[in-house]
Amino acid sequence: MPCIHFLLNDKKELMHVNQLVNVDKFIAGKNMQLVVSILKDKLPPNMADDERVILKLSQDDKLFRI
Secondary structure, eight states, rough: OOOOHHHHHHHGGSHHHHHHHHHHHHHHSSOOEEEEEEOOOOOOGGGOOOOTOOOOOOOOOOOOOO
16 A cells, blocks of 8 residues: 655754755655654754745744744
8 A cells, every 4th residue: 555654753953964964865766755844953954945944933923824
């Protein structure tokens, strides 16, 4: 049965940038996606491009608009 595969991880702010890049490389080319909830300033620049980012939240634009 076809299904979506994804990896969800928490506490990315505690990971070193090299670790995030390695996780990104591991995911590349596989039939899966990486869901990351992380502060913008903690995200490596090569992972912050608009092609990769699906959703950005802020104080003015919150999830579910609550």
